[in-house]
Amino acid sequence: MSVPPRRFVLNLPSLSVSLRVLFTGFLVVIGLGIAMSGVQVLLTHGMADGKLGVSRDDIVFSYYGNRSDSRMAAKLAGTMKDKASTADKARIIRWIESDSPPQEWTSEVQAVFAANCVHCHGTIPGLADFRTYEGVTAYTEIDKGVTIDALTRVSHIHLFGIAFISFFVCIIFSMSVGLPTWLKATAIGLPFLFQLVDITSWWLTKWYPGFAYGTLVCGFSYSISSAFMILTSLYQMWVMPWRGRTSLENTWTELPPVGGGG
Ligand code: HEC
Numbered sequence: 001m002s003v004p005p006r007r008f009v010l011n012l013p014s015l016s017v018s019l020r021v022l023f024t025g026f027l028v029v030i031g032l033g034i035a036m037s038g039v040q041v042l043l044t045h046g047m048a049d050g051k052l053g054v055s056r057d058d059i060v061f062s063y064y065g066n067r068s069d070s071r072m073a074a075k076l077a078g079t080m081k082d083k084a085s086t087a088d089k090a091r092i093i094r095w096i097e098s099d100s101p102p103q104e105w106t107s108e109v110q111a112v113f114a115a116n117c118v119h120c121h122g123t124i125p126g127l128a129d130f131r132t133y134e135g136v137t138a139y140t141e142i143d144k145g146v147t148i149d150a151l152t153r154v155s156h157i158h159l160f161g162i163a164f165i166s167f168f169v170c171i172i173f174s175m176s177v178g179l180p181t182w183l184k185a186t187a188i189g190l191p192f193l194f195q196l197v198d199i200t201s202w203w204l205t206k207w208y209p210g211f212a213y214g215t216l217v218c219g220f221s222y223s224i225s226s227a228f229m230i231l232t233s234l235y236q237m238w239v240m241p242w243r244g245r246t247s248l249e250n251t252w253t254e255l256p257p258v259g260g261g262g
Contacts, residue, residue, distance in 0.1 A: 010175050011175050011176070011177045011236075012172075012175045012176050012177065012233055012236035012237045012240070013177060013236050013237065013240040013241045014241070015175070015237060020237045020238070023172050023233065023237065024234060024237060024238070026168060026172070027169065027172065027230045027233060027234060028234075030165055030168075030169060030226075030230070031226075031227070031230045033165075034223055034226055034227075038223060041054060041219065042054060044062075045058045045059060045062045049061055054216065054219075056212045056213060056216065057212075059205060059212035059215050059216060060205065060209040060212045061143075061145070062145060062146060063145045063146050063151075063202055063205040063206050063212070063215075064144075064145045064205055064206060064207070064208075064209045064212075065142065065143040065144040065145030065146075066142075066143045066145075069142070069143065070096050070139065070140050070141055070142050070143075071139040071140075071141075072092065072096055072136070072139040072140045073093055073096055073140075075139075076089050076092060076093065080117075083116055083117060083120075084112070084115075084116035084117070085116075088112050088115070088116055091108070091109065091112050092109065092112060092113075095108075095109045095140075096140045096142065097142070099142075100136075100137050100140045102133055105133050105136070106133075109136075110133075113130045113131075113136060114131075117130045118130055118131050121135075122135075145206060146202075146206065148206075151202060151203065151206065154202075155199050155202065155203070158195070158199060159195070159199065162191075162195050163192070163195070166191040166192055166195065166226075169191070169226060169229050169230060169233075170187075170188045170191065170229065172229075172233050173187065173188065173229035173230075173232060173233050174188060175233075176232055176233060176236050177236065179232075187225055187228060187229055188229075190221070190225045191222055191225050191226060194218040194219075194221050194222040194225070195218070195222065197214055197218050198214065198215055198218035198219060198222065200214070201213075201214030201215040201218065202215060
């Protein structure tokens, strides 16, 4: 007489109350956390281009930087426009864009400033002093976005932290019933894929601004897929059992159990 092998059955609607409370507490706190990080992204990156809302430019300014702009270049196109000839202004701009090398300062650029600027900047008290290299470079710094250091730090924190969060959200969701296997498998796999593509795009955006779209799309998709899993799990734990025992028993006892087919 052989006994058919029993499969390990755990499904959300029939969990004990204590497990449901545990899972619910976790999902609610994590859901809030994801919402908060959305708000945080809006406030930090979202304002990077000066406008509320995360756009491609925000991501570009945060990771790649705003390389066309230094205080000096902005002034030379603005209120200081008439203070030097076009050729001299172009010389200064080229020097700034090549990262203000000190050799070129001594060989050429200092003379340009001496001829055009220091009769005010260096003479009039209270004005920026452009007689020295240090005085000038205080205004020529270009914004190169996030540093490799910061990027490495944030990447590893994100990889570890988010993998943990995704793991627990997904394992709870894997106990849901009544969903086609492909849908469950896709929903569980996607957050990990989004996370990898997201972090890869941060790094690529540092050099190629076009990859900012990867970060935008992934961040958004991650939130959507997490919200789907969290809401489905909460629904199945609390609403499904309450909607009627009889019909439910028929529904989920016939379904393949978790860990196996589902
Ligand atoms: C006739 C005097 C005069 C000359 C010449 C002059 N500037 Fe100025 N500059 C000013 C004054 C006044 C200000 C402050 C008002 C303003 O920001 O427009 C200023 C401000 C600046 C600032 C902003 C400094 C800050 O604190 O943010 C920069 C950068 C600058 N000048 C660059 C230059 C450069 C480069 C040249 C030479 C090509 C030059 N200026 C020539 C009078 C001058």
